Structures are given as structure tokens and as C-alpha cells.
Amino acid sequence: MNEKRREIIVREIEYWKRSRLLPEQYCDYLLALYTEGEGSHSYFRSARFNWMKWIRLFFILLICLLLPATVLVIYFTELSFVLQMLLLSLFVIVCLMGVWMWRKAALVHLPLVSGAFLLFLASIRISDYYFPQMTAVSAFMILLNCLLWIAVGVRFRFLYLTISGFFGILLLGVSFFF
Numbered sequence: 001m002n003e004k005r006r007e008i009i010v011r012e013i014e015y016w017k018r019s020r021l022l023p024e025q026y027c028d029y030l031l032a033l034y035t036e037g038e039g040s041h042s043y044f045r046s047a048r049f050n051w052m053k054w055i056r057l058f059f060i061l062l063i064c065l066l067l068p069a070t071v072l073v074i075y076f077t078e079l080s081f082v083l084q085m086l087l088l089s090l091f092v093i094v095c096l097m098g099v100w101m102w103r104k105a106a107l108v109h110l111p112l113v114s115g116a117f118l119l120f121l122a123s124i125r126i127s128d129y130y131f132p133q134m135t136a137v138s139a140f141m142i143l144l145n146c147l148l149w150i151a152v153g154v155r156f157r158f159l160y161l162t163i164s165g166f167f168g169i170l171l172l173g174v175s176f177f178f
Contacts, residue, residue: 006034009034010031013034014027014031017031059098059101062094063095063110063111064110064114066091066094066095066118067118069091070087070088070091074121074125081129084125085126088121095111095115095118096115098111098114099111109158109160112152112158112161113160116145116149119145123141123144124141124142127140127141139172139175139176143169143172146165146166146172147165147169148165149161149162149164150166153165
């Protein structure tokens with residue numbers, strides 16, 4: 001059942017219990033049924049809601065800190081390439097978890113953009129490590145990232161990703177002439 005609908009029903013049953021429109025035993029039974037045994041006190045629901053708000057805020061801050069942490073790990077530390085890629089992969093997985101968690105909310109854009117940028121940095125770093133001084137491989141990786149952005153943008157109707165992908169391909173094409 002929809003969480004909002006359940007909350008409305010529980011509030012209505014609590015009102016019936018306070019105003020004695022139904023016997024107390026019936027109200028307790030209905031409250032246990034609709035709250036799945038969590039109890040009839042709204043304190044528990046509000047405490048759980050506050051706890052979830054703090055978890056969401058922590059996850060948002062974590063995703064916001066992933067970009068500076070990535071730049072720090074890649075450019076300002078002397079970690080081995082394998083460890084850098086392991087950390088970068090972990091960061092991308094955290095962003096994908098955020099996309100999955102907020103797939104139906106407006107908050108999906110933050111982990112999606114962060115994950116796309118982190119994946120872009122990882123693919124460029126990998127191509128530079130395995131194929132140094134080969135700009136064609138780096139250009140191919142940029143093209144693949146831009147095509148991925150276009151595909152995701154078209155599939156989920158995110159105009160900013162579609163435009164970014166086309167703009168990236170345009171800049172890549174222009175860079176070959178200069």
C-alpha cells in the first residue's frame with residue numbers, strides 16, 4: 001500500500017479512537033493491521049521518519065563529496081593505479097545506488113550526474129594508463145561516454161544528459177580540426 005495512503009488511514013483510525021467512534025479494541029486491531037504491528041503511537045512513525053531523513057541527508061552529502069574526493073585520489077595522491085581504480089569504482093557504485101534509491105524522486109539527478117562524471121574520469125584515466133600518448137583511444141572513450149549520456153538521456157527523458165552528450169560529441173569533432 002502507498003505510504004501516504006497508509007498514513008492517512010492510520011491518522012483517521014487514531015481520530016476514531018480518540019473521539020470514541022469505534023470501540024477501542026477495534027481501533028487497536030486496525031492500527032496493528034495498518035502499521036504492521038509497529039504500534040499505534042505516532043511517535044514511532046515520526047522517529048523513523050526523522051531517522052530516514054538523516055540517512056538521506058548523509059547519503060546526499062556523501063555523493064556531493066565524491067567528486068572532490070575523486071580529484072584528490074587521482075591527481076594529488078601517490079596511490080597505485082589499481083587502488084585508484086578500486087576507489088573510483090566504489091564511488092561509481094555509490095552513485096548507482098543513489099540513482100536506484102531515488103529513481104522515482106527528483107533527487108535522482110544528483111547521483112546520476114555525479115556518477116556520469118565519475119565514470120567519465122575513470123574511463124579517461126584507464127585509457128591514459130593503458131594507452132599513453134594515444135589520443136585516438138582517449139577520443140574513443142570520450143565518444144563512448146557521450147553516447148552513453150545520450151542513451152540514458154533519451155531513455156529516461158533527461159534533456160540535460162542528451163544535450164551534454166551531443167555537445168561533447170560536437171566538441172570532440174571540433175577538437176580534431178584544431
